[in-house]
Every structure is written in C-alpha cells, then in structure tokens.
Amino acid sequence: MTDELWLWLTFILLGLTTTLPRAGFIVAGNRVSLPPTLQRALRYAPAAALAAIVVPDVLVVGGELAPLNPKLAGAIAAVVAASLWRNPWLPFIAGMGVLLALQKLLP
Amino acid sequence: MQLKLLSRLSRGDAPWLQGARAGFVAFLPLSVGLIPWALVVGMAMTSAGFTPAQAMGMNIIVFAGTAQLGTLPLIVDGAPLWLIVATGLALNLRFVIFSAAIAPSFAGIGTPMRWFAGHFLTDGSFACCYEPMRNASDPHWRLGYYLATGLWSWLLWQSFALIGIHAAHLLPKTWSLEFMATIALIVLLVPMAKVRPMLVAALAGGASATLLRNMPLRLGVVTGICVGIAAGFAAEHWQEKKDD
Numbered sequence: 001m002t003d004e005l006w007l008w009l010t011f012i013l014l015g016l017t018t019t020l021p022r023a024g025f026i027v028a029g030n031r032v033s034l035p036p037t038l039q040r041a042l043r044y045a046p047a048a049a050l051a052a053i054v055v056p057d058v059l060v061v062g063g064e065l066a067p068l069n070p071k072l073a074g075a076i077a078a079v080v081a082a083s084l085w086r087n088p089w090l091p092f093i094a095g096m097g098v099l100l101a102l103q104k105l106l107p
Numbered sequence: 108m109q110l111k112l113l114s115r116l117s118r119g120d121a122p123w124l125q126g127a128r129a130g131f132v133a134f135l136p137l138s139v140g141l142i143p144w145a146l147v148v149g150m151a152m153t154s155a156g157f158t159p160a161q162a163m164g165m166n167i168i169v170f171a172g173t174a175q176l177g178t179l180p181l182i183v184d185g186a187p188l189w190l191i192v193a194t195g196l197a198l199n200l201r202f203v204i205f206s207a208a209i210a211p212s213f214a215g216i217g218t219p220m221r222w223f224a225g226h227f228l229t230d231g232s233f234a235c236c237y238e239p240m241r242n243a244s245d246p247h248w249r250l251g252y253y254l255a256t257g258l259w260s261w262l263l264w265q266s267f268a269l270i271g272i273h274a275a276h277l278l279p280k281t282w283s284l285e286f287m288a289t290i291a292l293i294v295l296l297v298p299m300a301k302v303r304p305m306l307v308a309a310l311a312g313g314a315s316a317t318l319l320r321n322m323p324l325r326l327g328v329v330t331g332i333c334v335g336i337a338a339g340f341a342a343e344h345w346q347e348k349k350d351d
Contacts, residue, residue, distance in 0.1 A: 006188075007182070010178075011164055011168045011169055013195075014165075014171075014174060014191070014195045015168040015169050015170070017174065017195040017199050018170055018171040018174060018226075019225065021199050021200060021206060022202040022225045022227075022228040023206065024206050024225070025206035025207040025209075026206050026210050026213050026221045026228070027225060028210070029213065033207060034203065034207055039207065040340065041336055041339075041340045042201070042203060043201070044308040044335060044339030045197050045200040045201065045332065046197075046198060046201045046295075046299065047299045047305045047309045047312070047335065048197075048311070048312035048331070048333075048339065049177065049197040049198045049312065049332045050173070050177070050292050050296040050312075051308075051309035051310070051313035051316070051335060052312040052315070052316035052328050052331035052332050053194075053316070054292045058289065060317065060320060065317070071289070074286060074290070075293060078289075078293045079293055082293060082297040083297055088142075088143050088144075089143055091290055091293065091297075092147070092287060095293070096282075096283075099283060100282065103283065
C-alpha cells in the first residue's frame with residue numbers, strides 16, 4: 001500500500017470516529033441510551049486525551065525531560081492568556097510571542 | 108392544529124426558515140471563535156507536510172478540529188493505524204454524550220436526515236442548540252435551527268482552513284508554526300480544566316503520557332488517556348463523598 005493510499009484510509013477511518021459518535025444517538029433516537037456511569041466516565045475522555053498529547057509535547061525535548069525550554073514557557077503563556085481573557089486570538093499571540101522571543105534570545 | 112397551520116400561513120415564512128433564522132442569529136457571535144481555530148488547523152496540516160488536496164481532504168472527511176490536531180503528530184510519526192484511530196476516537200468521545208443529550212430533540216425527524224444532521228454536531232452547535240431545541244415543539248423549526256448552526260460552522264470551518272493551508276507557505280519555517288497547534292489544544296483544554304475532577308483527569312493523563320513516552324507504538328498516549336479518565340472519575344467520587 002502506498003503512503004498516499006494509507007493517508008486517505010486514515011482520513012476515512014478518522015472520519016468514522018467523528019460521524020459515528022456524533023450521529024449515533026441522534027439516529028438511534030430514544031430507543032437506546034448509555035448507562036449513566038459510563039456517560040459520567042466518558043466526560044473525562046477529552047480532557048485526558050488533550051493533556052496526554054500536549055504535556056509530553058511541551059515537556060520533552062529530544063526524548064529527554066526538559067523542565068526549562070521555550071516551548072514550555074510558550075505553553076504557560078498560552079494557559080495564562082486563555083484563563084484570564086476571552087479573546088480567542090490572545091493565547092496564540094502570547095504563546096507564539098514567548099516561544100519566538102526565547103528562541104531568539106537563547107541560541 | 109388548523110389554527111396553528113393558519114397562523115403559519117399568515118406569517119408567510121415556513122417554520123424551518125424561522126428556525127434557521129433564529130439559529131443563525133444566536134450562533135453568529137459564537138461562531139467567530141471558529142476562525143482562529145480553523146486557520147490554525149489548516150496551517151498545522153500544511154506544516155505536517157500535507158499537500159493542499161490532502162489537507163482539505165482531511166478537513167472535509169474528518170471535520171473535527173481536535174481529532175485532526177491530536178492525530179497529526181501520530182500520522183507524521185508513522186504511528187500504527189489502530190493507534191491513530193483510537194486516539195481520534197478518544198478525542199471524539201464527547202460527541203457520544205452530546206448526541207445522547209440532543210437526541211430527544213430530533214423527535215419527528217426521519218432517519219436519513221438524522222444521519223445528515225449528526226455529521227454537523229460540533230461543540231459550538233451543540234452548545235447553541237441544546238436548550239432552544241428542547242423547548243421547541245415544531246420539528247421543522249428545530250431542524251431549521253440546528254442545520255443553520257451546523258452548516259454555517261461547516262462553511263466557516265472549510266473556508267478558513269483553506270486560507271490557513273495556503274497561508275502556512277507564506278510564513279518562514281523558523282517561526283515554529285507547528286506550535287500553533289499545541290496552543291490550540293491548550294485553548295480547548297483550559298476551560299475544561301476549570302472543573303476540579305477534569306483538572307485531575309488532565310494532570311493524570313498528561314503526567315502518565317509523559318512518563319510512558321518511551322512505550323512502543325506510542326502506547327503511552329492511550330495509556331495516559333485511560334489513566335486520566337480513571338483519575339477524573341475517582342476525583343469526582345471523592346469530591347462527592349467529601350460534600351456529603
């Protein structure tokens with residue numbers, strides 16, 4: 001299988017992981033419902049998944065834990081901007097600004 | 108029934124059109140938040156090495172920014188397909204809950220339309236539609252309201268992602284644009300983590316994924332997600348016990 005085919009297969013399967021959860025209960029109507037315990041547990045899936053992707057990304061540089069690095073500083077700036085203000089652009093400006101400034105200053 | 112029909116005729120507009128207008132007006136200010144998000148996802152896909160056709164293909168087929176951004180690093184790393192799909196599924200699981208919550212509001216609407224409508228259930232449209240649809244009796248009005256928000260999200264999402272895909276080439280590589288994707292994930296995470304058990308889920312998920320980063324096949328991500336869910340659930344129980 002070529003890389004191109006593999007990529008499109010990935011897109012289609014990922015598309016199913018979007019549309020099936022979204023449409024599932026709407027289509028099944030009132031006939032089926034999730035057990036409440038499972039519903040409550042599933043609420044934590046997005047936060048856990050987002051953190052599982054973001055945290056290693058900003059803490060690890062070249063396979064090693066690096067508690068002081070420009071990406072982490074940029075991430076902290078973005079967290080602060082997103083917590084304090086509602087402007088949707090500000091976390092991007094703050095995070096990228098800190099990252100680029102530190103990359104310039106620390107060669 | 109006849110009275111209702113009469114008043115409908117006298118007002119001129121079909122109920123679905125009235126619903127659509129109400130939905131659009133309510134959703135318009137909220138929908139602005141989609142713009143930076145779509146731009147960033149577009150730029151991230153280009154930075155990951157996708158051609159414009161591949162990037163737009165992903166954007167149209169997957170149509171879920173969080174799952175797109177979250178799986179991009181795995182796709183670039185050449186992670187196994189099942190892991191990419193499992194990660195996408197974990198990031199999309201919230202839609203199962205949204206779908207279950209909004210399903211009763213689709214009473215009186217046929218199955219093919221339910222499939223079509225389901226595809227457009229985004230975070231924003233769910234947030235905007237849940238209450239108004241629950242409180243409206245006319246299925247045409249409800250469907251109009253829902254589809255107005257869903258289709259408008261789709262249009263904004265595709266247009267600004269396309270701009271992002273092409274804008275990425277205009278900016279120099281040294282600008283670390285791929286970091287925009289990380290920031291976008293942070294922007295989604297921060298409001299969630301304002302609830303204590305959710306913060307616990309995020310901290311546990313992030314910490315375990317970091318510690319387990321050397322697991323083969325990037326299994327640390329999936330393990331981290333499971334640990335995070337369990338930790339959040341446990342924190343919720345603990346909090347309830349304390350409150351009792």
